[in-house]
Amino acid sequence: MKHYHEDDLILYYYGEGRKRPDIERHLDECGTCAANYREIAGTLSMVVEPPLPERGDQYGLEVWQRIRHKLPEQELPWWSLWFRGERLMLVAAAAVLVLAAFVAGRYLPGERAGSAPAGDTPPTMARGGTAEERQRILLSSVADHLDRSARVLTDVVNTAESRDISTEQRWAEDLLTTSRLYRQDAEDAGEQTVATVLDDLERSLLEIVHSPSQISAADLEQIRRRIDLAALLFKVRVLSDELRQRDSAPADAATPRTSTRKIS
Amino acid sequence: MTDATEAAAVLARARQGDSDAFRALIERHSRSVFRLAYRMTGNEQDAEDVVQESFLRAYRQLGRFESRANFGTWLYRIVANCSVDLMRAKQARHDQARGESLDAAVEMPASQTPGPERLAHSSEIERRVRDALGGLSPLERAAFTLRHYEGRSIEEIGKTLGLGTSAAKHSVFRAVKKLRIALQPLRGES
Numbered sequence: 216m217k218h219y220h221e222d223d224l225i226l227y228y229y230g231e232g233r234k235r236p237d238i239e240r241h242l243d244e245c246g247t248c249a250a251n252y253r254e255i256a257g258t259l260s261m262v263v264e265p266p267l268p269e270r271g272d273q274y275g276l277e278v279w280q281r282i283r284h285k286l287p288e289q290e291l292p293w294w295s296l297w298f299r300g301e302r303l304m305l306v307a308a309a310a311v312l313v314l315a316a317f318v319a320g321r322y323l324p325g326e327r328a329g330s331a332p333a334g335d336t337p338p339t340m341a342r343g344g345t346a347e348e349r350q351r352i353l354l355s356s357v358a359d360h361l362d363r364s365a366r367v368l369t370d371v372v373n374t375a376e377s378r379d380i381s382t383e384q385r386w387a388e389d390l391l392t393t394s395r396l397y398r399q400d401a402e403d404a405g406e407q408t409v410a411t412v413l414d415d416l417e418r419s420l421l422e423i424v425h426s427p428s429q430i431s432a433a434d435l436e437q438i439r440r441r442i443d444l445a446a447l448l449f450k451v452r453v454l455s456d457e458l459r460q461r462d463s464a465p466a467d468a469a470t471p472r473t474s475t476r477k478i479s
Numbered sequence: 480m481t482d483a484t485e486a487a488a489v490l491a492r493a494r495q496g497d498s499d500a501f502r503a504l505i506e507r508h509s510r511s512v513f514r515l516a517y518r519m520t521g522n523e524q525d526a527e528d529v530v531q532e533s534f535l536r537a538y539r540q541l542g543r544f545e546s547r548a549n550f551g552t553w554l555y556r557i558v559a560n561c562s563v564d565l566m567r568a569k570q571a572r573h574d575q576a577r578g579e580s581l582d583a584a585v586e587m588p589a590s591q592t593p594g595p596e597r598l599a600h601s602s603e604i605e606r607r608v609r610d611a612l613g614g615l616s617p618l619e620r621a622a623f624t625l626r627h628y629e630g631r632s633i634e635e636i637g638k639t640l641g642l643g644t645s646a647a648k649h650s651v652f653r654a655v656k657k658l659r660i661a662l663q664p665l666r667g668e669s
Contacts, residue, residue: 254659257666258662258666261662262658265609275505282505287535287538289539427543431640432642
């Protein structure tokens with residue numbers, strides 16, 4: 216005769232488990248399991264709730280008096296950080312820089328082309344050299360950004376237990392801001408694969424930023440599963456390597472654009 | 480204004496940093512917070528520490544609280560986790576001082592069991608149960624308390640303690656197994 220495990224009988228005692236009707240029938244027929252169950256129930260019936268110390272109507276006020284001078288600063292929701300003065304200034308400064316780079320990239324080469332002997336070089340080719348430089352700077356910066364992001368993701372992925380991840384959240388938040396700007400640049404530059412990986416990266420960074428700072432093991436497991444599922448760390452590392460190779464390749468080498476290669 | 484609307488208004492004010500509103504929340508929830516903290520820790524002084532730390536933690540994280548969620552449930556989780564943290568810290572200090580594991584302490588040798596007359600005494604049973612509960616790991620004790628005293632389902636225990644259902648279930652199983660071993664002498668004599 217098949218006997219039920221102690222764990223099944225514990226769940227049965229607490230009115231849980233899917234096997235309840237089967238166990239109920241079985242306990243009528245099986246002396247061994249019935250004795251085992253009686254022992255479990257007997258032990259648990261000894262664990263009665265200890266008398267609770269009384270707390271009067273004024274207890275709430277007493278607690279308030281004890282903690283009122285220790286109240287910490289409230290942590291603000293993640294989105295409200297964008298509306299803080301210093302953060303707004305940082306974002307504005309970054310936006311101005313990007314705009315300046317865009318304007319410089321768009322108009323400076325045109326002037327150079329204009330100064331070259333007419334008919335020598337087509338304007339598009341004259342702009343090509345500068346565009347390539349810009350591209351290399353972008354790719355090199357994105358590679359650094361990917362390396363930093365990989366470090367934060369690795370830290371979170373390797374966290375085994377519930378703990379305070381507020382430091383990682385601050386890094387992730389900063390990286391998120393930068394990532395959005397790089398993604399926009401990559402899209403403008405036609406680097407579609409770079410933009411896609413950055414988009415995937417932003418989702419995971421956002422999830423880390425949104426998590427409670429005292430993260431639970433279950434939330435950690437969920438983040439880890441999503442990162443694994445998207446093979447994000449792998450993609451980030453492969454793309455970073457590829458961008459560095461492109462950056463170190465001779466300028467005139469016919470290097471394929473990242474967008475032609477699919478990272479999956 | 481209905482109770483629910485009033486509670487929501489108080490909560491909204493507390494989230495904006497209104498300390499009077501937070502005081503109202505404390506007055507409303509402190510006794511249930513103490514009750515849970517006492518059940519979890521089994522000690523009045525520890526329970527008071529948990530109450531204090533839970534409200535401080537709640538105040539700090541109030542800005543992150545989703546207003547659609549239930550404040551009582553949210554606070555309940557904070558209290559349960561504060562209790563686990565406090566018990567872990569106590570256990571670490573205790574282990575350091577004794578240099579031995581708690582599991583060994585739970586498995587009391589039969590030779591140390593008191594005689595039948597003493598066992599028959601209910602205060603002795605209470606003491607043995609208290610000792611046995613004190614021998615559980617913080618997580619086992621928390622999961623067991625939520626299941627046994629609070630009547631929470633395994634799924635709810637998992638959500639409260641930030642565990643998967645399987646981990647929550649096994650924490651309860653381990654707790655019951657340890658209690659069975661520790662209370663075996665009482666059962667033999669009863």
